[in-house]
Amino acid sequence: MKEGEKGAFMVRSTVIAAAIAAFFLGTVAAWAQARPTQAQLAQMAADALADPETVTFARPQVLGFTGAVVTHQLGFEVGDLTYYFAVTKPRLPDGLIFFTYQPSRKIYRMHRTDTHLRRVASAQNDMTNRSGLTVWAGAAADADLAAQLAYWAQRR
Numbered sequence: 001m002k003e004g005e006k007g008a009f010m011v012r013s014t015v016i017a018a019a020i021a022a023f024f025l026g027t028v029a030a031w032a033q034a035r036p037t038q039a040q041l042a043q044m045a046a047d048a049l050a051d052p053e054t055v056t057f058a059r060p061q062v063l064g065f066t067g068a069v070v071t072h073q074l075g076f077e078v079g080d081l082t083y084y085f086a087v088t089k090p091r092l093p094d095g096l097i098f099f100t101y102q103p104s105r106k107i108y109r110m111h112r113t114d115t116h117l118r119r120v121a122s123a124q125n126d127m128t129n130r131s132g133l134t135v136w137a138g139a140a141a142d143a144d145l146a147a148q149l150a151y152w153a154q155r156r
Contacts, residue, residue: 033146034153035117044152045096048072048087055086062133063097063112064121071097076155080104083151094120098148109136111145119145 036044049072060069071086081102088095096117099110106127112120122141125133 033150035146035149036153040153041096041115041117044074044085045087045091048074048085049089054089059133062121062123062135063110065112069095078151083148085152098145098152100144100148108133109144109148111141111148113145117149 057069073086086097094114108125122136124136
């Protein structure tokens with residue numbers, strides 16, 4: 001390699017390495033966001049189950065459930081967003097559902113997790129385009145779940 005080619009190669013290598021590092025740091029930062037502790041999660045589940053009202057999910061298959069899903073829920077409005085936390089009844093090890101509804105954008109976003117808050121499945125329903133409840137995955141779904149978990153972690 002000529003001297004000029006070596007310099008250009010080093011610059012390209014440095015830029016590529018920086019881009020890869022930024023991607024991994026962003027992923028770690030999203031994971032490191034506040035999440036409910038196991039004690040908070042246990043209290044949230046107990047609070048939801050204490051509510052005698054149940055909600056039956058209309059299309060649970062999109063979240064990977066194979067049969068009817070009945071839940072107990074908590075819900076809180078924050079500005080133009082309502083946060084919900086649902087617990088399946090009977091309790092399932094991967095039967096926690098975090099979801100939001102934003103009326104101004106007419107969109108539901110939901111995530112099914114296990115008791116360690118690992119995402120099992122996600123779905124969204126954008127009612128402006130009439131696509132219905134659809135499977136949702138990727139970085140946007142990961143970021144939305146992280147934001148929802150951060151909300152529940154700060155809620156006392």
